[in-house]
Amino acid sequence: MSESSIRFEDVLSAVEVIRGVAHRTPVVTCRTLDDLAGRRLFFKAENLQKVGAFKFRGAFNAVSRLSDEAAAAGVVTHSSGNHAQALALAARMRGIPAFIVMPRTASPVKQAAVRDYGAEVVLCEPTLAARESTAAEVQQRTGATFIHPYDHPHIIAGQGTATLELVEQVDELGVSLSAVIAPVGGGGLLSGTTIAAHGLNRGLRVFAAEPVGADDAARSKAAGEFVPQTSPNTIADGLLTSLGQLTWPIIRDQVEQIITVSDEQIVAAMRLLWERAKLLIEPSSAVVLAAVLDDRFRELPDIDSVGLILSGGNVNLDKLPW
Amino acid sequence: MSESSIRFEDVLSAVEVIRGVAHRTPVVTCRTLDDLAGRRLFFKAENLQKVGAFKFRGAFNAVSRLSDEAAAAGVVTHSSGNHAQALALAARMRGIPAFIVMPRTASPVKQAAVRDYGAEVVLCEPTLAARESTAAEVQQRTGATFIHPYDHPHIIAGQGTATLELVEQVDELGVSLSAVIAPVGGGGLLSGTTIAAHGLNRGLRVFAAEPVGADDAARSKAAGEFVPQTSPNTIADGLLTSLGQLTWPIIRDQVEQIITVSDEQIVAAMRLLWERAKLLIEPSSAVVLAAVLDDRFRELPDIDSVGLILSGGNVNLDKLPW
Numbered sequence: 001m002s003e004s005s006i007r008f009e010d011v012l013s014a015v016e017v018i019r020g021v022a023h024r025t026p027v028v029t030c031r032t033l034d035d036l037a038g039r040r041l042f043f044k045a046e047n048l049q050k051v052g053a054f055k056f057r058g059a060f061n062a063v064s065r066l067s068d069e070a071a072a073a074g075v076v077t078h079s080s081g082n083h084a085q086a087l088a089l090a091a092r093m094r095g096i097p098a099f100i101v102m103p104r105t106a107s108p109v110k111q112a113a114v115r116d117y118g119a120e121v122v123l124c125e126p127t128l129a130a131r132e133s134t135a136a137e138v139q140q141r142t143g144a145t146f147i148h149p150y151d152h153p154h155i156i157a158g159q160g161t162a163t164l165e166l167v168e169q170v171d172e173l174g175v176s177l178s179a180v181i182a183p184v185g186g187g188g189l190l191s192g193t194t195i196a197a198h199g200l201n202r203g204l205r206v207f208a209a210e211p212v213g214a215d216d217a218a219r220s221k222a223a224g225e226f227v228p229q230t231s232p233n234t235i236a237d238g239l240l241t242s243l244g245q246l247t248w249p250i251i252r253d254q255v256e257q258i259i260t261v262s263d264e265q266i267v268a269a270m271r272l273l274w275e276r277a278k279l280l281i282e283p284s285s286a287v288v289l290a291a292v293l294d295d296r297f298r299e300l301p302d303i304d305s306v307g308l309i310l311s312g313g314n315v316n317l318d319k320l321p322w
Numbered sequence: 323m324s325e326s327s328i329r330f331e332d333v334l335s336a337v338e339v340i341r342g343v344a345h346r347t348p349v350v351t352c353r354t355l356d357d358l359a360g361r362r363l364f365f366k367a368e369n370l371q372k373v374g375a376f377k378f379r380g381a382f383n384a385v386s387r388l389s390d391e392a393a394a395a396g397v398v399t400h401s402s403g404n405h406a407q408a409l410a411l412a413a414r415m416r417g418i419p420a421f422i423v424m425p426r427t428a429s430p431v432k433q434a435a436v437r438d439y440g441a442e443v444v445l446c447e448p449t450l451a452a453r454e455s456t457a458a459e460v461q462q463r464t465g466a467t468f469i470h471p472y473d474h475p476h477i478i479a480g481q482g483t484a485t486l487e488l489v490e491q492v493d494e495l496g497v498s499l500s501a502v503i504a505p506v507g508g509g510g511l512l513s514g515t516t517i518a519a520h521g522l523n524r525g526l527r528v529f530a531a532e533p534v535g536a537d538d539a540a541r542s543k544a545a546g547e548f549v550p551q552t553s554p555n556t557i558a559d560g561l562l563t564s565l566g567q568l569t570w571p572i573i574r575d576q577v578e579q580i581i582t583v584s585d586e587q588i589v590a591a592m593r594l595l596w597e598r599a600k601l602l603i604e605p606s607s608a609v610v611l612a613a614v615l616d617d618r619f620r621e622l623p624d625i626d627s628v629g630l631i632l633s634g635g636n637v638n639l640d641k642l643p644w
Contacts, residue, residue: 026348028370047600048350271639278369278635280602313600317593317644 006153006246008199011160011192014061018161021093022057025049025162027169027307030277037292040175040305043273044166047281047313051117054162054189054311055086055149061158062147063090071096073143078124078131080106081238082312083149088119099144101134103127109316150188151244160192166307167200179205180307183287184217184258185239187247189311194254205303208251208258209291211236211266217243217251218258235263235321238284238311257300259291266290267321273310283321285310328475328568330521333482333514336383340483343415344379347371347484349491349629352599359614362497362627365595366488369603369635373411373439375404376484376511376633377471383480384469385412393418395465400446400453402428403560404634405471410441421466423457425449431638472510473566482514488629489522501527502629505609506539506580507561509569511633516576527625530573530580531613533558533588539565539573540580557585557643560606560633581613588612589643595632605643607632 028043046054063075074097077087084100091098098119102111103126111121124134139146148155163180170177182193190208197204210217213234220227226248232240243251251258261269263283270286273279288308291297350365368376385397396419399409406422413420420441424433425448433443446456461468470477485502492499504515512530519526532539535556542549548570554562565573573580583591585605592608595601610630613619 023351026350026367026370028348029345031372045348048348050353052600274602274639278374278602280596280600317596317642320639320642322639 006156006191006195008195010153010157011164011196011199014057014157015161015164017061017064018057018158021060022161023049024165027166028277028279032276033272033289036272037306038298039303041292042166042170042175042177042305042307043277043279044162044307044309045279046162046310047279047285049312051082051085051089052312052314053082053086054159054309055082056089057161058155058158058188058192059083059086059090059147060093062152062154063087063094063096065154066145070145073145074098075147076101076135076138076142076144077147077149078102078135079149080110082314084110084114085117087147088114088117092118097142097144099138099142101131101138103131148244150186150241151246153246155188156192156195156246158192159189160196162309163193163196163307164200166309167197167204170305170307175305177204177307178303178305179207180309181207181209181288181291182309183236183239183284183311184208184210184251185214185284186241187217187243187251189309190255191247191250193309194250198254206255207291207297208255209287210258210260211239211287212260212262214240215260218260220248221252221255221258236266236284236287238282239287259294259297261287261290261294265294269293271322279310280313280315281310282312282315285312328478328513328517330517332475332479333486333518333521336379336479337483337486339383339386340379340480343382344483345371346487349488350599350601354598355594355611358594360620361625363614364488364492364497364499364627364629365599365601366484366629366631367601368484368632369601369607371634373404373407374634374636375408376481376631377404377408378411379483380477380480380510380514381405381408381412381469382415384474384476385409385416385418387476388467392467395467396420397469398457398460398464398466399423399469399471400457401471402432404636406432406436407439409469410436410439414440419464419466421460421464423453423460425453470566472508473568475568477510478514478517478568480514481511482518484631485515485518486522488631489519492627492629497627499526499629500625500627501529502631503529503531503610503613504631505558505561505606505633506530506532506573507536507606508563509539509565509573511631512577513569513572515631516572520576528577529613529619530577531609532580532582533561533609534582534584536562537582540582542570543574543577543580546574558588558606558609560604561609581616581619583609583612583616587616591615593644601632602635602637603632604634604637607634
């Protein structure tokens with residue numbers, strides 16, 4: 001499927017699918033953070049989404065679009081993060097099986113969370129090759145449909161719904177956003193954000209924030225060609241993966257700039273969001289504030305107001321990074 | 323001033339005063355917590371209010387109602403908690419001085435937070451007598467108006483606005499609340515909640531949650547007469563004070579039941595709200611969930627849905643209670 005197969009209409013259609021099911025998460029503002037950024041900031045609090053992350057939007061959209069026949073055999077994915085829980089919940093809501101391939105090294109807490117949503121956990125060796133081959137085996141054995149965590153058109157369209165809501169909610173406050181910024185890992189959220197933003201308004205500028213320790217998107221963009229992520233090393237554990245075949249061209253062509261930030265900046269931004277805005281978010285969410293507070297972003301002209309997508313709030317409360 | 327001087331109309335009037343100034347904080351739901359409670363729960367997230375607590379509502383209402391002449395001399399209060407910051411901010415927004423009497427033992431962080439809002443901190447000995455006499459001295463010296471943290475009609479009316487919003491927001495979700503529950507310390511929030519709830523609907527049941535270690539309201543209610551709080555001992559440090567002359571009669575006559583909870587229950591509820599609902603709230607907020615999960619509340623008949631007022635989110639992130 002080519003990139004052009006994901007259109008603004010697909011995001012609008014996803015809005016209808018998730019209406020009344022996904023939370024219309026609040027937009028939060030904080031004067032202290034505005035002052036630090038030198039601009040008005042509007043935080044889309046996807047940490048308050050079902051399963052604690054935007055991932056529910058895409059997963060529910062994808063599961064809803066399966067034919068009854070396909071749905072009966074269930075869905076399968078490989079993920080140890082928020083997509084796993086999101087797909088498990090979406091499958092349970094439709095009353096179909098979900099098979100989640102996770103590395104043996106995934107924490108018992110994460111495995112339990114997925115089982116709590118009624119999914120079957122299938123363990124494998126902690127390599128990408130093992131994850132993919134195990135998922136393929138499950139697919140063959142069960143007939144389940146594979147739902148990729150990010151490189152899937154219904155996932156991307158679903159993630160875009162957060163940006164439609166954000167722009168609408170900020171409009172209700174009487175403000176017209178100059179720019180939006182989303183974190184980038186595999187690029188599902190960022191691609192959906194881009195399609196939604198530019199579908200609404202060609203002039204709405206789209207930025208991404210990425211950890212220095214997993215900067216494949218920034219390097220791909222600089223090189224003008226896809227560069228895979230190898231040996232990522234960052235506290236933002238939701239942003240470790242490479243871009244995908246669908247997400248890379250969208251990001252290449254439509255994202256204005258990718259701002260990379262250090263783990264030190266990420267932890268400082270996370271603490272600001274907790275302490276000043278009372279937003280309990282994970283490090284992968286904090287990258288967007290870290291980027292907006294970075295000089296490279298601060299020096300950009302003609303940006304009065306920024307919408308920041310806070311991707312999720314799944315953190316280990318016994319191991320906070322300060 | 324007698325209790326009858328605070329009417330539902332005063333809350334409606336406060337709504338107009340704070341409109342566009344205080345945040346209309348979101349109402350958050352969480353299926354996991356619904357399942358634990360056996361009912362639908364709707365959390366009014368006042369941790370996302372300005373200064374991180376509902377206190378801004380009352381403080382802004384009280385400061386707004388001063389005549390220009392009275393306002394010019396400023397406002398004074400004694401508080402080392404959220405009311406101090408709320409009054410400081412409300413005063414700054416009106417461009418008038420604020421004098422905040424705090425015990426010498428108040429943490430430097432809390433003193434700095436109040437000074438950051440432009441207020442003058444006046445230190446005193448850490449006794450109630452010293453706080454009151456110091457505030458009286460400041461009042462005499464400066465002509466500032468004393469704004470009591472809770473036993474003040476404009477404060478009570480302002481705090482009631484949270485409940486008006488809550489009921490309206492839950493209505494928008496197609497649900498008619500059976501009951502509301504608020505924490506009780508001095509009783510300003512609880513009194514405002516009661517007046518707002520019963521002004522909207524006489525049949526809306528009002529409950530309170532209180533720490534066992536500061537249970538003067540429950541004891542007052544049981545005795546049928548005002549019992550002051552002595553030697554409080556609880557992690558819920560926003561709920562240590564005695565009821566007031568205005569708040570006690572309202573609570574005596576109109577609150578159905580006060581549920582007391584242990585610090586252990588409070589910490590468990592706080593962790594649930596952080597971990598499952600991603601709501602960064604302080605222990606004084608967690609008491610309401612602790613009460614709703616307690617058997618004494620669970621066994622109450624005819625309550626399908628409960629609105630819970632989460633009072634604030636000002637916690638020391640370096641000293642979490644788990």
